[in-house]
Amino acid sequence: MSKRTVELALATPGVDAEGWPARVPLTAPRGGGEEQEPPPDLTGEHLLVNIGPQHPATHGVLRLVVELDGETVVRCIPHLGYLHSGFEKLGEYRHYNQIIPLTDRTDYLSPMANNVGMAMAAEKLMGIEITPRCTVLRLIACEMSRIISHMVWLGTTSIDLGAFTPFLWAFQERERIYDLQEMWTGARLTTSLTRVGGLMADIPDRFVERLRHFTRTFPKTLAEIDRVLTRNAVWAGRTQGVGVLTGAEAINYSLSGPMLRASGVPYDLRKDKPYLGYETYDFEVPVGEHGDVYDRYLVRLEECHQANRILEQALDRLPDGPINVDDPRVILPSKTRAMSDMEAMIFHFKQVMEGVKAPVGEAYVGIENPKGELGNYFVSDGTAKPVRWRIRPPSFINLSALPKMAEGHLLSDLIAINASVDIVMGEVDR
Amino acid sequence: METARDGEPVVYVARDRLLEIMTWLKDTPGQQYDYLVDVTAVEFRDRERPLEVVYFLRSLTHRADVRIKVELQSSDELAVDSVWGLWHGADWLEREVYDMFGITFRGHPDLRRILMWETYAEGYPLRKSFPLRGRFSRSEQVRQALNANPEAHYSMEELSIADAGGDLPDDMRERLRRGERGTVPNSE
Amino acid sequence: MKRVGATKEVSGQSPNFLLSKFQNLVDWAVNSSRANSLWPMPFGTACCAIEFMATAASRFDFARFGMERQAFSPRQADVLICAGRLPFKLAPVIRRIFDQMPQPKWVISMGACASTGGIFDNYAMVQGIDTIVPVDVYVPGCPPRPEGLLYGVLLLHKKIKGESLFDAVPRRDEQPLDDKGLRLPPETIDEISEPFGNSVHQFRSA
Numbered sequence: 001m002s003k004r005t006v007e008l009a010l011a012t013p014g015v016d017a018e019g020w021p022a023r024v025p026l027t028a029p030r031g032g033g034e035e036q037e038p039p040p041d042l043t044g045e046h047l048l049v050n051i052g053p054q055h056p057a058t059h060g061v062l063r064l065v066v067e068l069d070g071e072t073v074v075r076c077i078p079h080l081g082y083l084h085s086g087f088e089k090l091g092e093y094r095h096y097n098q099i100i101p102l103t104d105r106t107d108y109l110s111p112m113a114n115n116v117g118m119a120m121a122a123e124k125l126m127g128i129e130i131t132p133r134c135t136v137l138r139l140i141a142c143e144m145s146r147i148i149s150h151m152v153w154l155g156t157t158s159i160d161l162g163a164f165t166p167f168l169w170a171f172q173e174r175e176r177i178y179d180l181q182e183m184w185t186g187a188r189l190t191t192s193l194t195r196v197g198g199l200m201a202d203i204p205d206r207f208v209e210r211l212r213h214f215t216r217t218f219p220k221t222l223a224e225i226d227r228v229l230t231r232n233a234v235w236a237g238r239t240q241g242v243g244v245l246t247g248a249e250a251i252n253y254s255l256s257g258p259m260l261r262a263s264g265v266p267y268d269l270r271k272d273k274p275y276l277g278y279e280t281y282d283f284e285v286p287v288g289e290h291g292d293v294y295d296r297y298l299v300r301l302e303e304c305h306q307a308n309r310i311l312e313q314a315l316d317r318l319p320d321g322p323i324n325v326d327d328p329r330v331i332l333p334s335k336t337r338a339m340s341d342m343e344a345m346i347f348h349f350k351q352v353m354e355g356v357k358a359p360v361g362e363a364y365v366g367i368e369n370p371k372g373e374l375g376n377y378f379v380s381d382g383t384a385k386p387v388r389w390r391i392r393p394p395s396f397i398n399l400s401a402l403p404k405m406a407e408g409h410l411l412s413d414l415i416a417i418n419a420s421v422d423i424v425m426g427e428v429d430r
Numbered sequence: 431m432e433t434a435r436d437g438e439p440v441v442y443v444a445r446d447r448l449l450e451i452m453t454w455l456k457d458t459p460g461q462q463y464d465y466l467v468d469v470t471a472v473e474f475r476d477r478e479r480p481l482e483v484v485y486f487l488r489s490l491t492h493r494a495d496v497r498i499k500v501e502l503q504s505s506d507e508l509a510v511d512s513v514w515g516l517w518h519g520a521d522w523l524e525r526e527v528y529d530m531f532g533i534t535f536r537g538h539p540d541l542r543r544i545l546m547w548e549t550y551a552e553g554y555p556l557r558k559s560f561p562l563r564g565r566f567s568r569s570e571q572v573r574q575a576l577n578a579n580p581e582a583h584y585s586m587e588e589l590s591i592a593d594a595g596g597d598l599p600d601d602m603r604e605r606l607r608r609g610e611r612g613t614v615p616n617s618e
Numbered sequence: 619m620k621r622v623g624a625t626k627e628v629s630g631q632s633p634n635f636l637l638s639k640f641q642n643l644v645d646w647a648v649n650s651s652r653a654n655s656l657w658p659m660p661f662g663t664a665c666c667a668i669e670f671m672a673t674a675a676s677r678f679d680f681a682r683f684g685m686e687r688q689a690f691s692p693r694q695a696d697v698l699i700c701a702g703r704l705p706f707k708l709a710p711v712i713r714r715i716f717d718q719m720p721q722p723k724w725v726i727s728m729g730a731c732a733s734t735g736g737i738f739d740n741y742a743m744v745q746g747i748d749t750i751v752p753v754d755v756y757v758p759g760c761p762p763r764p765e766g767l768l769y770g771v772l773l774l775h776k777k778i779k780g781e782s783l784f785d786a787v788p789r790r791d792e793q794p795l796d797d798k799g800l801r802l803p804p805e806t807i808d809e810i811s812e813p814f815g816n817s818v819h820q821f822r823s824a
């Protein structure tokens with residue numbers, strides 16, 4: 001070992017005889033009895049770190065300005081707006097059916113659930129009742145979206161905390177649902193599934209059997225992920241006790257979805273304000289206890305199991321019948337009829353050129369999005385374009401609790417907490 | 431006044447009694463609207479109609495929803511009391527209403543723009559008088575965007591100024607509100 | 619006897635056979651190494667970022683093209699893949715990240731929103747990142763399928779293999795912003811941001 005030629009001014013307490021820096025013991029001070037006080041000019045200065053909009057672990061373009069005392073977070077200030085796309089403004093210039101493709105792009109991890117939520121709000125405004133088959137199909141779409149959203153969450157959170165393999169497993173499951181989505185709507189991600197009064201298309205021939213095959217094999221992947229993560233010492237050590245939010249605080253911060261339930265508040269819109277016939281299905285809602293990141297992980301994992309269960313039941317009871325409401329003022333007539341029948345052609349023309357007119361009034365419908373309560377609020381003045389379209393964004397409101405959760409934790413815990421909030425910036429910023 | 435639209439109760443409240451009524455709604459044992467679902471504002475195309483600030487409240491224990499609306503005439507000052515003290519969830523929701531509509535919330539701890547950048551000069555996007563593509567030409571928007579400082583609010587001095595808040599002298603607050611940043615040491 | 623043929627002056631750049639063969643060899647080596655291990659800087663914003671992640675995952679795997687090592691620090695990246703829509707608030711950020719990348723660098727604009735603004739023809743959206751950074755490959759789609767992105771990457775490979783270190787005009791120069799802070803003259807930006815097609819008629823609210 002050649003002699004070191006560089007004069008080393010190390011902060012560590014010295015080098016040994018061969019020139020290697022001596023390891024600092026964690027407990028007892030070196031040299032017997034000397035007090036290891038930090039030099040006075042090292043204490044008391046807080047550091048500002050910018051976890052900037054472009055960052056692999058911020059789940060999109062979120063900017064966190066973090067004030068650190070050593071490695072401990074004193075204050076965390078999120079800055080948003082880096083994906084603000086003016087959805088609500090655009091909604092005022094589009095017909096109701098033209099808004100549906102916009103809803104895909106807000107929460108792009110669970111697009112079909114967004115489509116369903118918005119169509120439900122428009123139908124409530126117009127006073128339309130959808131058909132039984134459409135109800136069950138929309139429920140299937142919502143639960144599929146729940147699974148893919150939680151798979152992204154699982155994959156990206158485990159990558160953030162250092163585990164790369166569950167990401168690949170989760171995305172493989174997503175690919176299988178993507179195949180189903182593509183069979184049904186033609187698009188993997190931006191589905192635009194619903195229309196006001198019904199759906200864009202009925203499910204194709206082999207959809208039911210392929211979805212059933214998925215529900216049979218999906219629990220195996222979940223069991224594998226469970227085996228790798230749940231009792232893993234590293235995972236539990238990094239997520240237990242981190243980012244705790246009590247139930248009362250969660251309610252006060254208007255959290256919703258798995259964030260709220262992990263803090264012990266047993267509120268789920270599917271059970272408490274049921275829609276799409278959820279009250280007739282047999283499923284459980286997991287509720288956590290401690291409100292930390294580990295509980296959120298357990299809640300979401302269990303929700304995947306329950307979503308699988310609901311899918312099986314829904315597939316069993318899928319009724320036959322039309323998917324669209326039989327109202328020619330709302331639903332486009334079929335092409336053959338529009339080309340041959342004068343009245344159908346007029347209806348077609350009016351709907352395409354002027355759009356479906358909604359009565360004067362307003363309507364708000366909240367559904368249980370995988371992220372939380374997704375609400376769509378329409379205000380109409382009698383024309384085909386809404387006066388105001390408001391999306392009640394679950395991720396935006398869940399994220400507002402981040403500064404509170406992060407205080408006092410370490411920087412690496414901040415990454416875990418940020419991951420556990422399950423944000424999708426398209427919805428946060430709209 | 432109570433009116434039911436699409437099955438949900440809507441209550442119109444006068445602006446100056448808002449905080450009192452909200453507190454009553456939250457604290458009275460019979461009401462207990464402990465969950466704030468949403469805060470938003472609506473501007474109608476008909477310019478005669480006033481701006482409405484809409485609060486969606488929910489009682490988890492009683493399983494009830496209510497919508498509270500405050501009407502702001504366009505001739506009035508666009509300001510409402512903040513309900514942040516009652517529900518912390520209103521924090522960012524009110525900031526967004528301020529950003530999109532220009533309605534200030536009195537008593538809000540940190541009323542800054544949240545979705546647009548802080549020195550955004552084109553106005554308040556969701557107002558009906560604001561055109562869809564913005565007021566400036568595209569090249570001007572690109573120029574303003576590229577010249578905006580993405581590291582604003584990123585120095586200890588600015589953080590402590592933000593904390594000082596109301597204790598600052600008025601002219602300094604005015605300059606900061608207009609976006610002048612003075613000599614902040616460039617850390618590059 | 620007359621002396622035949624004064625010698626002609628030959629410039630040092632004259633392509634004689636061996637020199638051009640050598641240049642081709644060097645170009646081939648350099649371009650292949652650059653093309654076959656492009657480290658992407660995933661500037662993922664919205665839905666296209668999810669398709670980008672799907673391309674990175676096991677089914678469509680762009681590790682086969684040497685792009686497995688995603689460089690999250692721009693200092694270590696070759697190609698900036700802007701996946702997703704770019705609002706004006708994010709514009710200075712992408713410009714700064716582009717400036718921080720060392721040469722040689724390329725930009726892939728993935729998706730309709732990054733290429734032209736997509737369905738968002740409004741106050742908040744940059745109408746195409748080419749108003750801000752110079753783009754090499756545009757990948758259309760909303761979002762483009764992973765196969766589409768891979769095709770875009772292959773097109774970029776083709777472009778890279780067509781470059782040469784010995785060009786008279788250096789192609790790998792920095793293109794800084796001008797004194798007003800713009801990359802293109804304002805008229806050009808306005809022209810390329812013009813609406814096209816349907817959106818022309820959809821700006822009326824009532």
